[in-house]
Amino acid sequence: MDARAHSSQEVLSTLQALVADDLKRVNQVIIDNMQSQVGLIPQLAGHIVSSGGKRLRPLLLLMSARLCGYAGDRHVPLAACVEFIHTATLLHDDVVDESELRRGKATANAVFGNKASVLVGDFLFSRAFQLMTRDGSLEVLRILSDASAVIAEGEVMQLLTSNDLETDEAAYLRVIESKTAKLFEAACQIGPVVADRPAADIEALARYGMALGVIFQLTDDLLDYSAEQAALGKTIGDDFREGKITLPVIVAHERGTAEERAFWSRTMEELDQREGDLEQAIELMRRHDAFGETLRRAETYGEIARASLQGFADGIERRTLDELISFCIARGF
Amino acid sequence: MDARAHSSQEVLSTLQALVADDLKRVNQVIIDNMQSQVGLIPQLAGHIVSSGGKRLRPLLLLMSARLCGYAGDRHVPLAACVEFIHTATLLHDDVVDESELRRGKATANAVFGNKASVLVGDFLFSRAFQLMTRDGSLEVLRILSDASAVIAEGEVMQLLTSNDLETDEAAYLRVIESKTAKLFEAACQIGPVVADRPAADIEALARYGMALGVIFQLTDDLLDYSAEQAALGKTIGDDFREGKITLPVIVAHERGTAEERAFWSRTMEELDQREGDLEQAIELMRRHDAFGETLRRAETYGEIARASLQGFADGIERRTLDELISFCIARGF
Numbered sequence: 001m002d003a004r005a006h007s008s009q010e011v012l013s014t015l016q017a018l019v020a021d022d023l024k025r026v027n028q029v030i031i032d033n034m035q036s037q038v039g040l041i042p043q044l045a046g047h048i049v050s051s052g053g054k055r056l057r058p059l060l061l062l063m064s065a066r067l068c069g070y071a072g073d074r075h076v077p078l079a080a081c082v083e084f085i086h087t088a089t090l091l092h093d094d095v096v097d098e099s100e101l102r103r104g105k106a107t108a109n110a111v112f113g114n115k116a117s118v119l120v121g122d123f124l125f126s127r128a129f130q131l132m133t134r135d136g137s138l139e140v141l142r143i144l145s146d147a148s149a150v151i152a153e154g155e156v157m158q159l160l161t162s163n164d165l166e167t168d169e170a171a172y173l174r175v176i177e178s179k180t181a182k183l184f185e186a187a188c189q190i191g192p193v194v195a196d197r198p199a200a201d202i203e204a205l206a207r208y209g210m211a212l213g214v215i216f217q218l219t220d221d222l223l224d225y226s227a228e229q230a231a232l233g234k235t236i237g238d239d240f241r242e243g244k245i246t247l248p249v250i251v252a253h254e255r256g257t258a259e260e261r262a263f264w265s266r267t268m269e270e271l272d273q274r275e276g277d278l279e280q281a282i283e284l285m286r287r288h289d290a291f292g293e294t295l296r297r298a299e300t301y302g303e304i305a306r307a308s309l310q311g312f313a314d315g316i317e318r319r320t321l322d323e324l325i326s327f328c329i330a331r332g333f
Numbered sequence: 334m335d336a337r338a339h340s341s342q343e344v345l346s347t348l349q350a351l352v353a354d355d356l357k358r359v360n361q362v363i364i365d366n367m368q369s370q371v372g373l374i375p376q377l378a379g380h381i382v383s384s385g386g387k388r389l390r391p392l393l394l395l396m397s398a399r400l401c402g403y404a405g406d407r408h409v410p411l412a413a414c415v416e417f418i419h420t421a422t423l424l425h426d427d428v429v430d431e432s433e434l435r436r437g438k439a440t441a442n443a444v445f446g447n448k449a450s451v452l453v454g455d456f457l458f459s460r461a462f463q464l465m466t467r468d469g470s471l472e473v474l475r476i477l478s479d480a481s482a483v484i485a486e487g488e489v490m491q492l493l494t495s496n497d498l499e500t501d502e503a504a505y506l507r508v509i510e511s512k513t514a515k516l517f518e519a520a521c522q523i524g525p526v527v528a529d530r531p532a533a534d535i536e537a538l539a540r541y542g543m544a545l546g547v548i549f550q551l552t553d554d555l556l557d558y559s560a561e562q563a564a565l566g567k568t569i570g571d572d573f574r575e576g577k578i579t580l581p582v583i584v585a586h587e588r589g590t591a592e593e594r595a596f597w598s599r600t601m602e603e604l605d606q607r608e609g610d611l612e613q614a615i616e617l618m619r620r621h622d623a624f625g626e627t628l629r630r631a632e633t634y635g636e637i638a639r640a641s642l643q644g645f646a647d648g649i650e651r652r653t654l655d656e657l658i659s660f661c662i663a664r665g666f
Contacts (some may be wrong), residue, residue, distance in 0.1 A: 036486055036489075037486070037546075038486045038489045038490050038493070040489055040492075040493060041486065041489055063380040088368055088455075089455075092451050092452070095428075095447070095448075095451055104468050114428070114447070115428075115492055116489065116492060118425050118428055118451055119425070119485050119488045119489045119492065120485070120489065122421075122425060122458070122481070122484075122485040122488070123482055123485035123486060123489070124480075125455070125458065126481035126482035126484075126485055127482055129462055129474070129478035129481070130475075130478040130479060130482060132474075132478075133471055133474040133475045133478050134475075136471055138466055138469055138471075141462070141465075141466040141474065142463075142466045144461060145459055145462035145463040145465075147461035148455070148458075148462070149456060149459035149460055149463055151452070151455075151459075152452050152456035152459055153369055153370070153371045153374065153456060155452045155455075156369075156371045156373055156374055156449065156452045156456070157371050158454065159373075159448055159449060159452065160371070160373060191580075297343060
């Protein structure tokens with residue numbers, strides 16, 4: 001781990017410490033609201049809710065509220081809503097991807113079956129809307145119902161671009177803006193909304209969240225080809241095995257020779273994959289600087305995110321949100 | 334078709350004629366709102382939305398609004414919401430049941446794949462909440478987010494009771510009240526809510542909807558074993574093949590000999606099914622009056638539904654809702 005990554009890890013700890021009390025309350029709301037007289041629901045939901053996620057989206061909501069000087073309690077259940085929506089999409093994503101591992105643990109659907117994963121996802125999604133309704137803000141309901149529709153569109157787009165090397169960077173960006181960054185955007189907007197801040201602040205934090213979400217997915221897509229991750233014992237190559245067309249693939253394919261393109265076509269479009277193909281893919285990405293290109297794109301979005309924070313008062317909250325940008329980019333190094 | 338069934342068919346036509354203009358507008362809202370720049374979404378949603386459903390839930394919402402003298406426009410998009418939630422559950426149900434036919438047409442997931450069905454269901458569900466948010470009534474949002482959570486719980490309960498002959502009538506009723514009747518209840522409540530009627534009217538129509546929904550599912554479960562349906566060319570035996578424990582099975586199993594119970598255990602629990610087993614199941618149900626018992630249960634709920642309408646002014650609306658009860662029961666004959 002280089003110095004840059006090290007200081008970035010500290011950012012995450014600072015972030016979590018800053019809102020530690022709130023985060024504890026969010027976790028309690030999550031546990032309370034995934035209960036049901038149908039025992040399988042908390043059992044299955046607990047499997048994914050407790051599977052070591054960073055709670056990044058709730059953290060963003062809590063921090064954006066704090067940045068805006070919010071002193072009430074509404075941000076706590078709303079942060080739980082955002083996590084429920086995220087968890088529901090994970091449950092449905094595991095089904096649709098036919099994946100069997102997530103963060104190294106068996107996915108919920110591998111343990112409990114596809115059927116239960118779809119239905120428990122539906123349950124958590126409904127719970128999120130029950131909590132929002134109890135909160136009573138139509139503006140929050142608008143933000144999160146809009147986000148949910150966009151996320152579903154993004155997931156369908158991803159389905160359509162899978163195994164299709166015609167997918168260009170613009171199409172890829174539309175997918176990740178929709179399926180990932182939209183919920184980051186929503187989480188960051190809700191802080192200024194509950195704090196009753198002017199539209200300009202809501203828009204600025206929306207821009208911050210959208211850019212941070214794009215960075216997060218860019219580095220996520222890069223890490224799936226990271227030899228360093230593999231050396232740390234993490235699973236890599238999930239996207240490769242599914243033929244998911246991410247930016248590293250797009251860049252390597254675009255810059256590749258005819259022979260290399262045939263390799264991409266065989267492995268990603270026909271899903272005809274053999275021993276050593278993942279290593280070959282990583283080698284081609286290195287050769288064509290696909291990782292560097294992906295990180296440069298992340299840094300561009302980093303500039304947007306940083307600029308979005310400029311209107312807010314200086315302080316530990318703004319500095320932490322600013323450092324979070326570097327953290328999300330540094331994940332990719 | 335006997336005279337009873339014939340007059341019942343007329344009820345459905347009367348019902349549809351009474352709210353024909355509204356229903357046309359509902360269909361337009363449905364078409365407008367299933368659009369997306371992602372072409373697969375309207376394509377797949379259209380497959381199920383246009384697959385010949387009776388639009389019973391939107392009809393109930395429109396009629397309950399009319400019964401309550403509602404003169405505004407809000408019932409139209411809200412009826413579309415109810416249909417979207419219903420369609421989303423159908424899409425997810427097709428996935429979870431691994432069924433390949435619905436109403437004799439290939440299910441969406443058989444044509445487009447499980448992945449797309451889950452995601453388009455999520456999209457329609459989100460759209461429903463977008464439309465409700467636009468309507469702006471927190472009371473409607475509460476009714477439909479509560480209903481959605483209960484539906485998901487009911488579907489999970491159904492999963493857990495499948496292939497389990499220990500399931501008794503009480504457990505079966507909890508399943509169908511949740512997975513089916515809850516949305517009927519919600520549809521019937523929204524009419525008096527938008528018409529700003531007192532709580533007693535909302536509760537009465539909730540009772541009507543709940544009872545009607547139970548009747549609807551009881552007869553639906555019965556029709557899956559109907560030789561008459563088979564003679565009309567309809568697919569029967571779907572529940573049998575999946576080992577779904579419905580009331581006809583519960584009654585026949587409970588009243589069966591040791592040998593017959595062994596038959597139910599082999600076919601429903603072990604899913605070891607052979608040529609002629611469906612016919613044998615129907616024969617056992619006939620022998621033990623399982624169909625008669627199911628219909629008597631439907632008639633009991635019919636009394637509850639009828640009583641719930643008594644506080645409303647006499648007129649074509651109340652008479653039609655009353656006759657709809659008989660129609661739903663007569664489907665089973």
